Amino acid sequence: MASENEIMTDISDDDYSDAFDPDEDMEAEFDDASSISDSGFSPIEPDSHSTGKDPKGKGKAVDSMLTLDNHPGASEKLKEEQKVAVAYVEEMLQLKSEQAAVLLRYFAWKKEKLVETYMDSPESTLAAAGIHENGAQPRLKRVRGFVCEVCYDEMAQETLALSCDHRFCKSCYAQYVTSKVVDEGESRRIQCMGSKCNVIVDEKTVELLVEEEVLERYRSLLNRTYVDDSTSLRWCPAPNCDYALKCHILPRQLDSIIPTVQCSCLHTFCFGCGDADHRPCCCPIVRRWLKKCADDSETSNWISANTKECTKCHSTIEKNGGCNHMTCKSCKWEFCWVCMGPWSEHGTAWYNCSRYEEKGGDAVNQDAQSKSRASLERYLHYYNRFANHEQSIKLEHELATRMEKKMEEMQEHSSLSWIEVQFLAKAVETLTKCRTVLKWTYAMAFYLAKNNHTAIFEDNQADLEQAVEGLSELLEKPLDEEKIAELRQQTTDKTVYVSKRCQILLDDTLRGYEEDRWHWAEAIKM
Amino acid sequence: MGSRISAKRLTKELTELKTNGPPTGCTLIQADDLECWVVSLQVLGESVYEGEEFALRFKFSSSYPIDSPEVTFVNCPERGWKAPVHPHIYTNGHICASVLGSGWSPVLNVASLLLTFQSMLASCKKKELPPDNDRYVRTAPSNPKQTRFVYHDDDV
Numbered sequence: 001m002a003s004e005n006e007i008m009t010d011i012s013d014d015d016y017s018d019a020f021d022p023d024e025d026m027e028a029e030f031d032d033a034s035s036i037s038d039s040g041f042s043p044i045e046p047d048s049h050s051t052g053k054d055p056k057g058k059g060k061a062v063d064s065m066l067t068l069d070n071h072p073g074a075s076e077k078l079k080e081e082q083k084v085a086v087a088y089v090e091e092m093l094q095l096k097s098e099q100a101a102v103l104l105r106y107f108a109w110k111k112e113k114l115v116e117t118y119m120d121s122p123e124s125t126l127a128a129a130g131i132h133e134n135g136a137q138p139r140l141k142r143v144r145g146f147v148c149e150v151c152y153d154e155m156a157q158e159t160l161a162l163s164c165d166h167r168f169c170k171s172c173y174a175q176y177v178t179s180k181v182v183d184e185g186e187s188r189r190i191q192c193m194g195s196k197c198n199v200i201v202d203e204k205t206v207e208l209l210v211e212e213e214v215l216e217r218y219r220s221l222l223n224r225t226y227v228d229d230s231t232s233l234r235w236c237p238a239p240n241c242d243y244a245l246k247c248h249i250l251p252r253q254l255d256s257i258i259p260t261v262q263c264s265c266l267h268t269f270c271f272g273c274g275d276a277d278h279r280p281c282c283c284p285i286v287r288r289w290l291k292k293c294a295d296d297s298e299t300s301n302w303i304s305a306n307t308k309e310c311t312k313c314h315s316t317i318e319k320n321g322g323c324n325h326m327t328c329k330s331c332k333w334e335f336c337w338v339c340m341g342p343w344s345e346h347g348t349a350w351y352n353c354s355r356y357e358e359k360g361g362d363a364v365n366q367d368a369q370s371k372s373r374a375s376l377e378r379y380l381h382y383y384n385r386f387a388n389h390e391q392s393i394k395l396e397h398e399l400a401t402r403m404e405k406k407m408e409e410m411q412e413h414s415s416l417s418w419i420e421v422q423f424l425a426k427a428v429e430t431l432t433k434c435r436t437v438l439k440w441t442y443a444m445a446f447y448l449a450k451n452n453h454t455a456i457f458e459d460n461q462a463d464l465e466q467a468v469e470g471l472s473e474l475l476e477k478p479l480d481e482e483k484i485a486e487l488r489q490q491t492t493d494k495t496v497y498v499s500k501r502c503q504i505l506l507d508d509t510l511r512g513y514e515e516d517r518w519h520w521a522e523a524i525k526m
Numbered sequence: 527m528g529s530r531i532s533a534k535r536l537t538k539e540l541t542e543l544k545t546n547g548p549p550t551g552c553t554l555i556q557a558d559d560l561e562c563w564v565v566s567l568q569v570l571g572e573s574v575y576e577g578e579e580f581a582l583r584f585k586f587s588s589s590y591p592i593d594s595p596e597v598t599f600v601n602c603p604e605r606g607w608k609a610p611v612h613p614h615i616y617t618n619g620h621i622c623a624s625v626l627g628s629g630w631s632p633v634l635n636v637a638s639l640l641l642t643f644q645s646m647l648a649s650c651k652k653k654e655l656p657p658d659n660d661r662y663v664r665t666a667p668s669n670p671k672q673t674r675f676v677y678h679d680d681d682v
Contacts, residue, residue: 150531152535193633
């Protein structure tokens with residue numbers, strides 16, 4: 001992974017480095033992250049054109065990318081952060097460092113809240129967190145005539161009591177802590193074995209009790225809670241990725257900011273909800289949409305069935321590629337998979353496949369039944385397009401494999417080198433990314449109120465839709481050995497164009513959030 | 527190591543129960559091994575369960591007493607045992623009580639659990655099934671320890 005130092009160096013080479021205020025290095029890092037991708041996509045929501053009216057809202061930056069387990073350096077960094085916080089509380093409240101650590105974990109590392117609550121009422125705060133104020137650090141001790149309440153054993157062996165003075169023998173305590181750590185994955189909430197006693201077994205005490213292996217597991221779990229408890233840290237959700245990302249975003253900001261971040265493992269996801277990149281839809285809309293789709297699953301199952309009938313000869317057709325330009329095998333009729341209209345009407349000013357036209361303006365006279373039918377129809381319109389892109393994205397994995405073959409073929413049949421045929425791989429990558437964006441534009445459009453801004457949004461959407469289909473069609477074409485150079489030129493041009501259309505749509509939509517331009521048909525709550 | 531503690535402790539608990547007897551109103555029915563015991567239980571004094579006899583089955587894992595035992599009311603028509611009708615006890619015998627889950631402490635034992643359940647029944651004012659009884663019983667795992675109960679028993 002890129003260390004922070006590398007990130008910083010990158011920025012100085014970057015074109016827009018001079019645009020930054022030196023004080024805002026957080027933003028600098030964040031914008032650097034957006035420059036990781038060279039396809040015209042910024043994995044981070046572009047904030048560079050922010051008007052800066054709300055300086056607090058600028059915390060969309062990826063401060064740093066941290067890792068645990070695999071990456072000792074970054075794991076140290078997390079530990080270092082914890083140490084600093086512990087030292088701060090220790091000094092401020094004149095506590096022992098172990099007590100400060102237990103308190104901080106109890107308060108999920110919210111220092112300010114901790115200090116404030118503690119100042120109000122030190123005793124009850126300590127008691128709630130499971131700390132006895134004047135308790136000495138527990139030591140192992142032999143006590144004459146002691147009978148352990150857990151094993152009922154009276155053999156003279158080492159015993160241990162926490163500050164609450166509930167004394168048990170060492171082997172029982174060790175077994176208890178080991179079982180908590182190994183079987184339950186517990187770390188910061190391990191309490192005294194006494195009934196209804198909430199005193200916490202702290203790290204130093206755990207050190208006295210368990211074997212090295214368990215201790216290591218305990219420490220790693222404890223370290224994980226630092227990320228789990230923090231609102232500004234999040235584990236990368238990619239499988240087998242151990243990185244944690246930092247981003248300062250408040251839940252209430254999520255209806256206007258889409259904190260998209262890219263991990264060093266290259267997985268791009270939304271920091272707000274942890275889902276894969278869902279720009280330009282904001283989290284609350286995404287959640288609503290997915291819930292709606294799940295609720296209406298019967299209908300969507302029906303609609304997402306993979307076959308349709310040819311509008312001319314009624315042969316059953318299965319869509320097995322990403323392109324919407326269908327040619328019926330039996331009657332050679334060309335039509336659009338999405339609207340089922342004749343293809344000849346597409347690719348011209350006629351192309352309005354992505355836009356839902358409200359039928360019949362005479363809404364007043366419509367009875368309830370036709371209203372609900374219209375609302376279902378409206379939902380299906382958007383769902384159909386959403387699901388269609390999702391399906392195409394899946395199929396594009398196959399496309400990628402086919403393109404690899406095509407690229408090999410090209411190298412055999414022409415003078416093009418490996419690097420020169422990479423335009424195909426690039427095209428597939430761009431296609432997938434743009435389809436993801438397009439997919440979410442339909443979820444967004446479903447909730448947008450009809451107005452001029454929405455019309456512009458839908459124009460952008462239609463432009464991107466058309467560009468994407470154009471590129472997709474180009475890639476589906478069989479390879480003509482004579483025309484490889486031409487194909488390369490066309491594909492490269494189209495790829496750049498598609499990327500550009502996508503960026504335009506994203507930029508405008510995200511700016512729209514900032515300018516409060518989007519109005520939802522229903523009230524959206526976080 | 528786990529089984530060593532559990533065997534030793536259960537042996538001592540059993541000796542104690544046999545010599546000094548279980549809490550009043552309880553009788554040790556079956557304790558042939560250190561894995562599964564059955565104890566009958568009656569509620570003392572005035573209560574909605576007066577005159578009724580119930581039976582509790584205790585199952586111990588090798589990590590007892592670090593880990594809580596599995597405790598259920600027995601349904602055995604031959605002996606006339608049925609799970610009591612109580613808002614925290616399901617008709618399949620499963621008990622929703624924090625003391626068997628998050629409230630368990632290794633210093634508790636069979637005798638203290640018997641007392642807990644006696645007082646849980648004694649304090650019940652009205653015989654009522656848990657509101658979600660039918661749904662729970664239909665889908666419940668055989669071991670109640672696999673159920674994540676949301677405890678409502680702040681009083682026990």
